[in-house]
Amino acid sequence: MSAPAEHGISTSDLCLWYGAFQALKRVDLEVKHGLITALIGPSGCGKTTLLRCFNRVNERYGSVTTTGLIRIRGKNVYDADVSLIELRRRVGMVFQRPNPLPLSVYENVVFGLRIHAEKRPPKSVLDEAVEKALTEVGLWKDLRDRLQAKATGLQLEQQQKLCIARLLPLKPEVILMDEPCSALDVEGTRAIEELMFALKGKYTILIVTHNMAQARRASDECAFMLLGELIEHTRTENLFLNPSNPKTAEYIEGRYG
Amino acid sequence: MFTETLTGRKKQRHERVARMFFGLMTAAMVIPLLLIVGFVVFKGAPAMTWEFFSTNPRRGGTAGGIWPALVGTLYLILVSLCISAPIGVLAAVYLNEYAKENWFTRIVNLAVVNLAGVPSIVHGLFGLGAFVYALHFGKSILAAALTLAIMTLPVIIASTKEALASVPRSFREACWNVGASRWQTIWRIVLPNSISGILTGVILQVSRTAGETAPVMLTGVATFKAIEGGGLFLYDLREQCMALSMHLFYVRTQASGAPEELSYAIAATLLGVVLLVNTTAICFRVFLRARKKW
Structure with missing residues (x-):
């Protein structure tokens, strides 16, 4: 089944429990394809949990019960014919702490290709993928001579870009970012945000952030969550200038957080 | 101020x-x-002369060499390691990477920890009942090595699990999120990053295997069994063998008239064997680490 192309992610009536604790309460969210959508809200409001629903990686973190519907590009991710491996290949995630694998820069980028290839991909294909992905994230110039360097020894900003580059050869539809800049300094944050702008259009980008200024400058749409509920979701300017819900207004004014 | x-x-x-x-x-x-x-x-x-290392004991162990005991100890180490290392490591991978946290795995983990604390003589008695009599292996290298393997297994499992658990969770998360299966995660990331720790745990058990006297005494080590002739296989796995630890005990307490330096020489040889096996394993570890591509 295919939904209108502009749908990136949509959820309806999504509830999630960790054991007996309900972490998500009837979330209805429509994320448009090709835009950057920011998820904001105080700690523990379920942003990260929601993000992890989209590639069903929540299921690896212990006893989780999910009800409701999640569609990625129109496809229900709980359909019986959905392979978790294919889903996670198309829905990539970037973490708070950059987590390059303890391999070389080169091997990090081709890791996905290697694990999804039926037989050993030829070197030319891999080389090309590395150059393309690193160019796309703006690392190629800096690292072209250090492809065999240990990825865990790079600067944090480069590590985080590498983690994004690692997703690209798999041709993702959606890139989920879980506070991708919170371990980075101002320069690193700016670099990652510029990278997000560069990637916008091709991918659905969903970014969880604690930093309201970042949500404001780096996103097209913004969704505010509180205690597991989606309170408000609209164009970013609207949310920050004319929040329709008083809870949103109080949060963006910094009355709680 | x-x-x-x-x-x-x-x-x-x-x-x-x-x-x-x-x-x-x-x-x-x-x-x-x-x-x-x-x-x-x-x-x-x-x-410690060449003759000491290369000949059979003579005159009830009071003279001659320790060749059969040296070979016997190496046999016991190698055979028991070939059994316990793969089983232990694979079981630990299962327990740490695949098994879900529930009452059953908790019991298994508890059993592993407790088995590691069982005295070796008890393992010996178990080996005697299980391998020598019930499985009809008789007193043999095979029975003794199996007993030693059973004895070292829990410790290998525990140390391997420790080594696996020390691989940061973020590496696993990174793998899952590009769609790697559990096996791919284990094979490409978890094992290469924990192999040093795993080997260290296994190495420690080699020393234990080499030194144990009680369990092998009950299950397959004889006080005297000469090796006649050469050939690739000096001992048959179904026959009994000598072992350095047992020989040391025998020479020191049972064989009257043995020169004092003989028992010290045996002890030094035992230390040497342990050192040799450990050095081999450490070289292997260094080799594995050097091969890791960065």
């Missing part, structure tokens, strides 16, 4: 005392170890 206060001086005194105390404790561990090794080697050196 900024001058030393009374409490400050007290703190410094405590600091000095603590440092001395911990240093002394370390010395109390290291110095006796060096003394023991030095003493054993020094006392045994006169007896």
Whole structure:
């Protein structure tokens, strides 16, 4: 089944429990394809949990019960014919702490290709993928001579870009970012945000952030969550200038957080 | 301002005392170890000739060499390691990477920890009942090695699990999120990053295997069994063998008239065997680490 192309992610009536604790309460969210959508809200409001629903990686973190519907590009991710491996290949995630694998820069980028290839991909294909992905994230110039360097020894900003580059050869539809800049300094944050702008259009980008200024400058749409509920979701300017819900207004004014 | 206060001086005194105390404790561990090794080697050196290593014992163990015991110990180490290392490592991978946390796995983990604390003589008795009699292996290298394997298995499982658990979760998360299966995660990331720790755990068990007397005495080690002739297989796995630990016990307590340096020479050889096997394993570890591509 295919939904209108502009749908990136949509959820309806999504509830999630960790054991007996309900972490998500009837979330209805429509994320448009090709835009950057920011998820904001105080700690523990379920942003990260929601993000992890989209590639069903929540299921690896212990006893989780999910009800409701999640569609990625129109496809229900709980359909019986959905392979978790294919889903996670198309829905990539970037973490708070950059987590390059303890391999070389080169091997990090081709890791996905290697694990999804039926037989050993030829070197030319891999080389090309590395150059393309690193160019796309703006690392190629800096690292072209250090492809065999240990990825865990790079600067944090480069590590985080590498983690994004690692997703690209798999041709993702959606890139989920879980506070991708919170371990980075101002320069690193700016670099990652510029990278997000560069990637916008091709991918659905969903970014969880604690930093309201970042949500404001780096996103097209913004969704505010509180205690597991989606309170408000609209164009970013609207949310920050004319929040329709008083809870949103109080949060963006910094009355709680 | 900024001058030393009374409490400050007290703190410094405590600091000095603590440092001395911990240093002394370390010395109390290291110095006796060096003394023991030095003493054993020094006392045994006169007896350690080529003939000592390469011939059968003569005159009830009071003369001649230790060749069969040396071979027997190596056989026991290798055979038991070939059984316990793969099973232990694979079981630990299952327990750490695949098994879900529930009452059953908790019981299994508890059993592993407790089995590691069972005295070796009890393992020996178990081996005697299970392998020698019930499975009809008789008193043999095979039965003794299996007993040693059973004895070392829980410790190998525990140490391997520790090594696997020390691989950061973020590496696993990174793998899952590009769609790697559990096996791919284990094979490409978890094992290469924990192999040193796994080998260290296995190496420690080699020393234990080499030194154990009680369990092998009950299940397959004889006080005297000469090796006649050469060939690739000096012992058959279905026959009994000699072992250095047992031979040491025998020479020292049972064989009257054995020269004193003989028992020290045997002890030094046992230390040498352990050192040799450990060095091999460490070289292997270094080799694996060097092969890791960055």
